Structure formats: C-alpha cells, structure tokens
Amino acid sequence: MTSPTIQALLSELGVQLADYQGDAIHSISPIDGKPLASLRADSASEVQARIAKAHAAYLQWRSVPAPRRGELVRLFGEELRTHKAALGQLVTMEAGKILQEGLGEVQEMIDICDFAVGLSRQLYGLTIASERPGHRMMEQWHPVGVVGVISAFNFPVAVWAWNAALALVCGDSVVWKPSEKTPLTAIATHALFMKAVSRFGSDAPAGLAELIIGGRDSGAQMVEDKRIALVSATGSTRMGKQVAEVCARRLTRSILELGGNNAMIVAPSADLEMAVRAITFSAVGTAGQRCTTLRRLFVHDSVYDTLVPRLKKIYAGLPVGNPLEKSTLVGPLIDAGSYDAMQSSLAVAKSEQGQVFGGERVAVTGCEAAYYVRPSLVEMPTQTTSMHHETFAPIMYIVRYSDLDQAIDWNNEVPQGLSSSIFTTDMREAERFVSATGSDCGIANVNIGPSGAEIGGAFGGEKDTGGGRESGSDAWKAYMRRTTNTFNYSHALPLAQGISFDI
Ligand code: UN1
Secondary structure, X not given: OOOHHHHHHHHHOOOOHHHOEEEEEEEEOOOOOOEEEEEOOOOHHHHHHHHXXXXXXXXXXXXXXXXXXXXXXXXXXXXXXXXXXXXXXXXXXXXXXXXXXXXXXXXHHHHHHHHHHHHOOOOOOOEEOOOOOOEEXXXXXXXXXXXXXXXXXXXXXXXXXHHHHHHHHHOOEEEEEOOOOOHHHHHHHHHHXXXXXXXXXXXXXXXXXXXXXXXXXXHHHHHHOOOXXXXXXXXXXXXXXXXXXXXXHOOOEEEEEXXXXXXXXXXXXXXXXXXXXXXXXXXXXHHHOOOOOEEEEEEEHHHHXXXXXXXHHHHHHOOEOOOOOOOOOEOOOOOHHHHHHHHHHHHHHHXXXXXXXOOOEOOOOOOOOOOOEOOEEEEEXXXXXXXXXXXXXXXXXXXXXXXHHHHHHHHHHOOEEOEEEEEOOOHHHHHHXXXXXXXXXXXXXXXXXXXXXXXXXXXXXXXXXXXXXXXXXXXXXXXXXXXXXXXEOOOOXXXXXXXXXXX
C-alpha cells in the first residue's frame, strides 16, 4: 500500500517503486501513523553482491581523474537543485521535520556537492624537505576503497550526502544502509544519483553508489565485510560502540557520529533577544531530534528571571502540528518509542525535583495515531546524573549558574561531546569558552545555538560522540589513504639518520 502523494513524489524523483516493494520494511508516516509503503529487504547474498559490485566500481573509479569525478558530483548537485522541493517534501513526510527543515536538509546536500566539486581539484599533498642530498619527499592522497555509510532517520539524506560527495571525488565508491525508518528518502536520493550517472557518461562504473534496504543485520554484515575500507556511522552511542569494536578487530577505519547532549551558557551580558530565538530553534527544531539539539541550558542568575519566563511563554504558544503546514514549527516525534522515552525521562526529572513545563501529548486532528508533543522545559536545581543521558526528544533542562567555571564544568561533565555554545558579549568569556580550558566539544559556538552547522566546517564531536569528523574543512582526508614517497635523484645512496651500512 502506498499513499497517492508518496506515489506522485516518488515518480517525480524517478523512483520505480515496484523494484523495491515487498513486506519486510515498513515506512510509517510520523505525521499520521499510517503506512507510506512496504518494501522488500536485501538478503545476505544480495548485500554481499552489492558490496562486490561497489568494490569492482572502486577499482575503476580510482583511475578516473579527480576533477572528472567532481563532474559527477556537480551533476548530482544539479539534480538535487531541480528536485529540491519534491525531495524536501518527502523528507518531511517520512521523517516528520517541518517543510522548511526538509528543504534545508536538501540544501545541505547541494552545499556539500558544491564543496566537493571544488575539492576535486584540491586533494593536495605536501612536498617535504629531505634530510638527504639529492632527495625529495612528497605525499599523495589516493582513494581508500569502498565506504560503508550507516545513516539515521533524523537526517535521512544529508548525512549520506556529506559522506558520498566527499567519497566520490576522493575516488571511493559508497554502499549505503539507511535507517529502516526512512527507506523512501534513501531510495529517492539513490534515483537522483542514478540520473546524474546516466548524464555523466560511460566512465562512471556501475555500482559506484549502492543502496542496501534492510534491518540491523544487513548493517552489521556490511561493517564486517573486509571490502569495506571505511565505515561512516551515524546513530546512537550504543550502535557506534558495536561498529567501533568490529572495525578495531579488523583494523579498518571508522568515522563515528553518535550521541550529543549539547549545552548553551547564557551569560550576564548576553543579547537576550537573540538568545531566545537561538534557544528555541535549537531546542525544538526537528522536534528535538537532531544530534545537535540544545538539551541543557545554563542561565546566569542575573538574567534567569527575565529569560526563563519568556521561554515558557514562547513554548506555551509554539505551533505543534502537521509539519507540511506552513505555520507549524514543531512536527511529530518519529514514533511511539520516542514518545515513551520522552515521558520516562520527564518522570525521572520530576523525581529529581525538576519542574516540568510542557511535554504533554498534543492532539492533532486526523493524526491520532501519531506522536505530537509540546516541547518541554525542565527547571532543575542542579545538573543531575539523569541529565548526562541523551533522550532523543524535545526536552531542555535549565539550570541556574553564578560562576562561569561551574557552567563550563557542567558543559563538559556529560559523556557526549558534540556541540555547545555561549551567549555573551564579553570577549573574555567568549574566548575562554572556545579555548583549551573551555568547551570540550567538537563544536563550540558564540552567539549562535549548538545546532544548524554549515557544511564548510568539520562536523563531529569527542568522547561518546565518537571522534569522527565529516563534511567540510579537511574531513576528506579520512576518505583517502596517504602515501609518502621519497625520490632519490642523486648518484649516491645515503641512509637517513646518518646510518652507515657498507656491504
Ligand atoms: C544530525 O543531527 O545528525 O548541525 C546532523 C546541524 C545539521 C546536521 C545535524 N547541519 O544541526
């Protein structure tokens, strides 16, 4: 069974749904809880065949000049531009984020394509001074092989694009295992990529980008497969630890982008108008289901009684509802599991003397089987151990502070280390926050929220977040292997370190 709107969107995006239909994986609409489509899952031998095909593609693709590889990514970026509205809407329908954010997600894919096209002419190595006369040292960056991507429901297509756009210009092929909760967006993205391939020409081998539709087992099979040279996984810390163990055992690389438990400090000198907007967007955007979502707010004593009542007022009036409607700012949670997790975290917070505001289920007409909630604010007497835990839902704990060192300690006290921010106009505080003794996160912002990063920077975090970096800056280096080459153009054979070895 497939809804007519989904049928229309998928056909606009070039998907032959019949190729995927079956009864193993069910895409359920978070908007109304009804089925969007039922799909078949790849069997173990199909997974194995896809990896083999991707590996064969890599063996050819690595010899195609990098700027030419960039041309394929440029064409893919064009497809995304053409189909931004349809793909953005599909993201909204399958992941439940509001349309603005669905479109933003596709824009993030377009941006990384542009970045990767430029990068395809900038895969630079260094030339290094040799200690030996008549010698030259240099390094080159070569493709690493097949990149296995495991992605989560909340950014069902952008995170794949961060990986794939870089991997493809770097000369790698990609095998993608999307979340079981969002297979349709993956299928549509794959179809758009295949449109780009068909426009590119015969030097794009079949199998450059393979898609695996399946459950946890197929992801696990991919991680175990020796032909996968790099595993890039986004999801829970628990899943990441399993992936890391397997990769460590077979000494292969991984890029892990796992849990976040992101904080903001609002200092005495903060511009509160800006802070209110930043807090609200980063705490309730994507219904609190971004890994960069603001989950902990540390507010200075001197501004607490101004800021917190304002936030409560805003939260009370937030338009919660169907994410396809223009006026909605907060869409549904992904499923019942998220709702239950949210309610049990709120119960724990109450037992720890937390004052809970919001958090209740919101009835949306025609969508009774879905899970809409009013985002919640929880005033806590201090940072408790339950706040160390990431609940993937719109809960923002608020704690009063009086001393910046204390607030920074709280920022860093949790196991996760993804994103963080400070609102201050005091440059000493701002610099302190981003210094070596400040935030221990991969992302530390000043006067903006912790979410909504641009693709140009390296994205990722420390500690339980997994340490991986994706997207911009020099994150591309993880998708290539470095080779150091020493050339001797002299007539002698001096050894390094002045070693004498006469035979
Ligand atoms: C994620 O939630 O997995 O910084 C990624 C952001 C987005 C990406 C989030 N650009 O919020």
